[in-house]
Amino acid sequence: MRRKTVVLLKGYPRLSETFIAQELRGLERAGLDLxxxxxxxxTDKKHHPVHGEIKAPVVYLPEYLHEExxxxxxxxxxxxxxxxxxxxxxRFASDxxxxxxxxxxxxxxxxxxxxxxxxxxxxWLHAHFIHTPASVAAYASKVLGIGWTCSAHAKDIWTSPDxxxxxxxxxxxxxxxxxxxxxxxxxxxxxxxxxxxxSYHGLDLDxxxxxxxxxGDAEGSDPAKPVMIVSVGRAVGKKGYDIxxxxxxxxxxxxxxxxxxxxxxxxxxxxxxxxxxxxxxKRIDWKGAMAQEEVLKHYRSADLFALACRVxxxxxxxxxxxxxxxxxxxxxxxxxxxxxxxxxxxxxGENGLxxxxxxxxxxAGALERAIRDPGLRKRLGNAAEHRVRAHFDHHASIDQLVDxxxxxWR
Numbered sequence: 001m002r003r004k005t006v007v008l009l010k011g012y013p014r015l016s017e018t019f020i021a022q023e024l025r026g027l028e029r030a031g032l033d034l035x036x037x038x039x040x041x042x043t044d045k046k047h048h049p050v051h052g053e054i055k056a057p058v059v060y061l062p063e064y065l066h067e068e069x070x071x072x073x074x075x076x077x078x079x080x081x082x083x084x085x086x087x088x089x090x091r092f093a094s095d096x097x098x099x100x101x102x103x104x105x106x107x108x109x110x111x112x113x114x115x116x117x118x119x120x121x122x123x124w125l126h127a128h129f130i131h132t133p134a135s136v137a138a139y140a141s142k143v144l145g146i147g148w149t150c151s152a153h154a155k156d157i158w159t160s161p162d163x164x165x166x167x168x169x170x171x172x173x174x175x176x177x178x179x180x181x182x183x184x185x186x187x188x189x190x191x192x193x194x195x196x197x198x199s200y201h202g203l204d205l206d207x208x209x210x211x212x213x214x215x216g217d218a219e220g221s222d223p224a225k226p227v228m229i230v231s232v233g234r235a236v237g238k239k240g241y242d243i244x245x246x247x248x249x250x251x252x253x254x255x256x257x258x259x260x261x262x263x264x265x266x267x268x269x270x271x272x273x274x275x276x277x278x279x280x281x282k283r284i285d286w287k288g289a290m291a292q293e294e295v296l297k298h299y300r301s302a303d304l305f306a307l308a309c310r311v312x313x314x315x316x317x318x319x320x321x322x323x324x325x326x327x328x329x330x331x332x333x334x335x336x337x338x339x340x341x342x343x344x345x346x347x348x349g350e351n352g353l354x355x356x357x358x359x360x361x362x363x364a365g366a367l368e369r370a371i372r373d374p375g376l377r378k379r380l381g382n383a384a385e386h387r388v389r390a391h392f393d394h395h396a397s398i399d400q401l402v403d404x405x406x407x408x409w410r
Contacts, residue, residue, distance in 0.1 A: 003123040003409050004033045008114070008133045008140075011040035012058060013051040015289050016234055016263075019178075019201040019322045020128055021050045023151075026204070026398035028055060032405070035119045037061060039110060039133060044264075048292040050207070059117065061136075065109040075112035079143055082115065088142035095135075098163065107132055111139035118144060124405070125149075130175065131156040134168050141171075147408060152177040154319035154340065155238070157185060158311075165189050169196070173408050176401065179319040179341030197404065200344075201322060202394030207292065208329040210389075211300050215331065215381065217374045218303060220255040226283075227257045227371045230302035230332075232295055232323040235265025238316050240308030240337070240357065242267075242274055247308070247363035249278035255371055257283065259306075262298060264289040295323075299330040303377060304370055306335045309342060310357035320345055325392050328352070328384035333377045335366050345392070351383035 013021060028034060034056040040063050062068035079085045092108045114136065123146060127137035130152035141148040150172050157165070157177065169175060169190040176199040177183050187193040218225045229248075233239045241261070248259060261271075261284065268286065275281040287298075299305070305327040311317040320341030324334050328345065336342050337357040346352035353370060355362040370377055 002032055002406070004035065004119070004121045005124040005126055005405070006035045006037055006114075006119060006122045007056075008125060008127040008137050009036060009038045010129055010133050011042065012036055012038040013042055013044070013047050015044045015046060015048065015291070018048055018050065018292060021048060021054065022204050022394055023201065023398065023401070024054050024056065025050050026394060027401065030398055030402045032402070035059065035122055037114060039063065039136065044289060046289060046291045050204075050292070057119075059119070061110045061113050065106055068113075071113050071117075072109050075109070075114075075116040078116040079112045082143050082145075084143045084145045088139045091142060092139060095164075095167075098161075103132070104135075107135040108139055111136045111143065114140045115143040124409070126151070126405075129153060129156040130165065130168055131160050134172070135164075138168055138171055147173050149173050149404070149408070150175045152182060152186060154179070154182065155316045157182045158315040158317055162189055166191075174404055176404070177319075180344055181340050182319060197400070199397045199400050200320070200392060201325075202392045202397045203322070203325045203329055203388060204394050205329065205389060208296065208326055210385070211330040213300060215374070215378060216303055218256075219374055220257060220371045223256045225256065227255075227304065228260065228302045229257060229304045229306050229367070230260045230262065230298050230327075231306050232262045232298075232327075233265075233307060233321065234263050235261075235267040235271055237267070237312040238310060238318055239265075240310040241271050243310065243358055243360050243363060244306055244308040245271065245274050245278060245280065246360035247367060248283075249280050250360060250364035251368055251371075255368065257371060258285070259283060260285045260287055260298060260302070262287045262290050262295055295326070296330070299327050299332050302332055303374075304335060304367070305332045306363075306367065307337075308357070308363055309337045309339050311339060318342075325388055328381075329388045329392075331378075331381035331385045333370060333380035333384060335363070335370060337363075345387070346384070350380075351387050352380055 036058045125148040127133040174195045176197045183198040186196045334352040348354040353366040
């Protein structure tokens with residue numbers, strides 16, 4: 001029996017979270033009846049095609065409680081008459097002693113609204129991200145007296161305190177995560193480690209079919225035929241774009257190259273200013289956010305993909321960036337760093353090049369090596385595509401998730 005399931009999201013739809021949209025569409029195709037509940041309204045002006053294919057209705061909670069006081073008041077009053085209210089309130093009060101913030105009040109208020117407006121016939125709750133969405137899910141599940149599960153990813157794991165992760169791992173029926181490093185960390189905190197599962201997102205290979213064209217043979221010697229380097233990602237600290245720009249500036253002056261960045265992000269003005277300071281701004285095109293089909297065209301026209309992921313001072317980091325899987329599926333050789341789950345996709349010198357994080361000199365060396373050697377790029381790109389198509393088909397992760405849900409519903 002497949003129960004109607006509410007999926008709680010931090011924001012929906014989001015261009016930067018194609019892996020979630022892909023999963024939602026896969027679960028629908030597998031026969032799950034979903035209702036999407038988002039804690040934030042969308043800010044992206046564009047959507048990926050997959051968003052239009054998802055049939056589930058979307059409900060938005062109050063992003064800030066003061067903006068919709070009537071919904072919040074109704075949630076509180078209706079919650080008082082539910083048997084689980086005081087258990088949820090006790091947990092909230094306990095959490096508040098460790099995290100006395102407005103954010104904590106907001107999550108409890110959102111949970112009460114979710115419980116009051118619970119979709120008719122829904123019997124299960126699944127949260128994407130183990131930080132704030134899981135907080136709302138944990139409170140709401142107590143109020144409603146239903147089970148809940150969670151998908152944990154990257155920032156949500158590494159920027160959450162251990163006490164909170166332990167608490168959520170103890171009350172969720174199970175948690176899945178998408179990298180081995182995250183899996184090991186969560187297992188180390190869980191009272192029942194067997195309830196933590198590793199599940200790679202994989203890629204919808206129907207959308208990212210084989211690239212049948214020919215890659216260019218430019219090796220950086222002809223200014224009229226520069227090697228094209230592309231990167232896709234938000235301009236935020238963990239993506240390491242400042243390091244990548246510094247590496248590009250370190251390349252020998254006789255090498256002809258161009259760089260395209262695809263994505264939005266708060267640090268774009270800083271990065272553009274840094275490119276000017278480094279004297280490389282005329283070689284860079286800032287493309288802004290793009291839908292998936294546009295991104296695919298850039299994967300196919302580029303010679304190299306680069307992403308200088310790192311761990312920020314607050315512990316934030318990527319897990320396994322989906323863009324590396326996407327680029328690899330198109331025979332586009334990738335250069336990245338050794339953090340988190342990236343080495344689970346890329347083996348240095350076999351299907352890509354990896355360097356230590358925050359090392360602009362090492363990154364420049366890898367870029368120069370790949371730029372000057374089109375034969376190396378071809379070998380790495382072919383091996384990258386083979387690995388993705390052999391081991392990162394998203395149907396395997398969908399089957400795993402469906403099996404985990406059905407175990408709970410039997």
